[in-house]
Amino acid sequence: MNIAQHIERVCRQMPEQIALVFEERSSTYRDLNASANRMANLLRSLGIGLGDRVALLLPNTPAFVIAYLGAMKIGAIAVTLNVMLKPAELTVMLTDCGAPLLITTAELAAGLQRDKLPDLRQVVIAEGDPGADASLDELLSQNSAEAEAIELTVNTPAVIVYTSGTTGGPKGAVLSHGNVIANMQAKNDYLGTQSDDRLLLFLPLFHCFGQNAILNNALNAGATVVLQRRFDATLAIEAVIRERITMFNAVPTVYARLLALKTDIRALETVRLFLSAGAPMSATLAEHWWQVYNKPIHEGYGLTESSPFATYNHHQRYKLGSVGTPIAGVDIRIVDAEGNELPPGERGEILIRGHNVMLGYWNRPEATAQAIRDGWLHTGDVGLHDDEGYLYVVDRLKDVxxxxxxxxxxxxxxxxxxxxxxxxxxxxxxxxxxxxxxxxxxxxxxxxxxxxxxxxxxxxxxxxxxxxxxxxxxxxxxxxxxxxxxxxxxxxxxxxxxxxxxx
Missing domain, CATH: 3.30.300.30 (ANL, C-terminal domain)
Structure with missing residues (x-):
C-alpha cells in the first residue's frame, strides 16, 4: 500500500480528469501524477529515501500537493508545518523531526534560524526569489516524469503533524500510510464521494483536516479539488458559483461568517454536502444554518491523532447537535476517571480505537504511552452517547x-x-x-x-x-x-x- 497509489490508479482510469484547480489554472490527473513523479525523482537525487523527513512549510498551492505526493511515492515522511508559526516555534519542530530538507517559500525562508538547525542540509524554494537556495521549479524540470509509488506496509510512517497537548511542548503525531488510507476510504464511503464531485479547499493543507479529509478524500475518488490559499468569504462564494462546488468542508467559524454576510442561498445551490470539523459547532449555529439554507451541516469528530476522523453524522440518519457514530473500523468508548465504561447518557472521557489511531508521537515514547493505553487513544475530550450510539461532545478535559x-x-x-x-x-x-x-x-x-x-x-x-x-x-x-x-x-x-x- 501507498497513499500515492490513488492518483496513479485514477491517472490510469481517467488521465484527463481535472484533479486540481488553482487560481483558475487546471491540472489533470496525468499532469499531477507526472509532477509528483518528478518530485519523487528529485527527492531521491537529493539523497532522500525511505523514512527520511521532508519538511513542508508551504501555503495552499500546487507545490504542497506535489511535494506531499512525491514524498509519499518514495516512502519519505512529510512533516507538514504551520505557516503561521514564528521562527523560534519552527526551530523547535524542525529540530525535533531532524528533517534534512525543507521546501518552503522565499518569504518564509527569510525568517529561518538556520544556525540553530544543524540537521537541515538544504532549503528549496517553491515560490518567490530563491536567492542562494535552489528553485523547486528548476529542479523539477531536471527530473524524469516517470516513477511509481513503492509498496509499503500498513505501519510505514507517512506524515508528522505537530499538535499541542496539555503536557510538554508541541508533539509530532506520526500517521501511517494505513492510518491515512483507511481514513480517507471510510470518508469516501460515508460521503459517497464520486469523480464528478468538486471540493473547495481553503482550509490549510498543513492541517490534518485539509490534508486527509479533503485532499486525499477527493484524490482517492478521482474528484476535483479547487484550491485556495486561504479562506476569504467573497472568494470562496465566487469559487462555489464559478466551479459549481458540490462538497463544502469548513470549520464552524466559516459557517458563522457566511451567515453573518447573509450569503444568498442561490450561491450555494450546487453544494450537496456541507461538512464541519476542527472545533465544536454550537447547536444554535447548526440550527440557524439549516433554517436559512434548508440543508444541515454534517459534523465529524476526531483529532490529529485519529487521522483525523473517528465519527461522522450521517446524511441519511442526521441528528442535530451530534457528531455522529463511529466510522467503519473504529470503536468509541465513554469512560469514567477509573476507566469504567459508562452507559448511554452519562458523561465521560472519549476513547478511540481503530485503524485511524496514530502510531505515536515522534521521539516521545512516554507521551505516546500516556495517550494510547491498551490500544485506546485517550482524547481528553468529554462526551456522551445516546441509545443509538450517536456521540455528543460536551466539554474538554484538556485546557487546549x-x-x-x-x-x-x-x-x-x-x-x-x-x-x-x-x-x-x-x-x-x-x-x-x-x-x-x-x-x-x-x-x-x-x-x-x-x-x-x-x-x-x-x-x-x-x-x-x-x-x-x-x-x-x-x-x-x-x-x-x-x-x-x-x-x-x-x-x-x-x-x-x-x-x-x-x-
Whole structure:
C-alpha cells in the first residue's frame, strides 16, 4: 500500500480528469501524477529515501500537493508545518523531526534560524526569489516524469503533524500510510464521494483536516479539488458559483461568517454536502444554518491523532447537535476517571480505537504511552452517547483552546508571558466567541513596583507567537484562584465573569 497509489490508479482510469484547480489554472490527473513523479525523482537525487523527513512549510498551492505526493511515492515522511508559526516555534519542530530538507517559500525562508538547525542540509524554494537556495521549479524540470509509488506496509510512517497537548511542548503525531488510507476510504464511503464531485479547499493543507479529509478524500475518488490559499468569504462564494462546488468542508467559524454576510442561498445551490470539523459547532449555529439554507451541516469528530476522523453524522440518519457514530473500523468508548465504561447518557472521557489511531508521537515514547493505553487513544475530550450510539461532545478535559480550528497550548503562551519582566503570574484559557469558536484570554498578576498595560503584553506576545495564539483579551487582576497546592484553578477563571476587560 501507498497513499500515492490513488492518483496513479485514477491517472490510469481517467488521465484527463481535472484533479486540481488553482487560481483558475487546471491540472489533470496525468499532469499531477507526472509532477509528483518528478518530485519523487528529485527527492531521491537529493539523497532522500525511505523514512527520511521532508519538511513542508508551504501555503495552499500546487507545490504542497506535489511535494506531499512525491514524498509519499518514495516512502519519505512529510512533516507538514504551520505557516503561521514564528521562527523560534519552527526551530523547535524542525529540530525535533531532524528533517534534512525543507521546501518552503522565499518569504518564509527569510525568517529561518538556520544556525540553530544543524540537521537541515538544504532549503528549496517553491515560490518567490530563491536567492542562494535552489528553485523547486528548476529542479523539477531536471527530473524524469516517470516513477511509481513503492509498496509499503500498513505501519510505514507517512506524515508528522505537530499538535499541542496539555503536557510538554508541541508533539509530532506520526500517521501511517494505513492510518491515512483507511481514513480517507471510510470518508469516501460515508460521503459517497464520486469523480464528478468538486471540493473547495481553503482550509490549510498543513492541517490534518485539509490534508486527509479533503485532499486525499477527493484524490482517492478521482474528484476535483479547487484550491485556495486561504479562506476569504467573497472568494470562496465566487469559487462555489464559478466551479459549481458540490462538497463544502469548513470549520464552524466559516459557517458563522457566511451567515453573518447573509450569503444568498442561490450561491450555494450546487453544494450537496456541507461538512464541519476542527472545533465544536454550537447547536444554535447548526440550527440557524439549516433554517436559512434548508440543508444541515454534517459534523465529524476526531483529532490529529485519529487521522483525523473517528465519527461522522450521517446524511441519511442526521441528528442535530451530534457528531455522529463511529466510522467503519473504529470503536468509541465513554469512560469514567477509573476507566469504567459508562452507559448511554452519562458523561465521560472519549476513547478511540481503530485503524485511524496514530502510531505515536515522534521521539516521545512516554507521551505516546500516556495517550494510547491498551490500544485506546485517550482524547481528553468529554462526551456522551445516546441509545443509538450517536456521540455528543460536551466539554474538554484538556485546557487546549481551539481558535478557529487551531489548537493553542496555554502553557506555551504562559511561558512567553512569564518572560516579561512585569509579569508575576499568568493564566491562559479560552472564552467562547461567536466567530472563532473560542478566543484566547489572559489573566495577569503584575509584580509589585511594576506597571504594564494590556496592549504592551499583547504586543510582547505578538512578537513571539503566531497571531492566533496571542491573547485577544488581557485582564490585569490582583490575584488568581488557586487550590491548596498552589495550582491555578482555570475552571474558576472560566466561570468568573468580570466587568473590566482590556482588548
Amino acid at each position: 483552546v481551539i481558535v478557529a480550528g487551531f489548537n493553542v497550548y496555554p502553557t506555551e503562551v504562559e511561558d512567553v508571558l512569564y518572560g516579561h519582566p512585569a509579569v508575576a503570574e499568568a493564566a491562559i484559557y479560552g472564552v467562547p466567541d461567536e466567530i472563532q469558536g473560542e478566543i484566547v484570554k489572559a489573566k495577569i498578576v503584575v509584580k509589585p513596583g511594576h506597571a504594564v498595560s494590556a496592549e504592551e503584553l499583547r504586543l510582547f506576545c505578538r512578537e513571539r507567537l503566531a497571531n492566533y495564539k496571542v491573547p485577544r483579551i488581557v485582564e490585569i487582576v490582583d490575584s488568581l484562584p488557586k487550590n491548596p497546592t498552589g495550582k491555578i484553578l482555570k475552571r474558576v477563571l472560566r466561570d468568573t465573569k468580570t466587568s473590566i476587560q482590556y482588548t
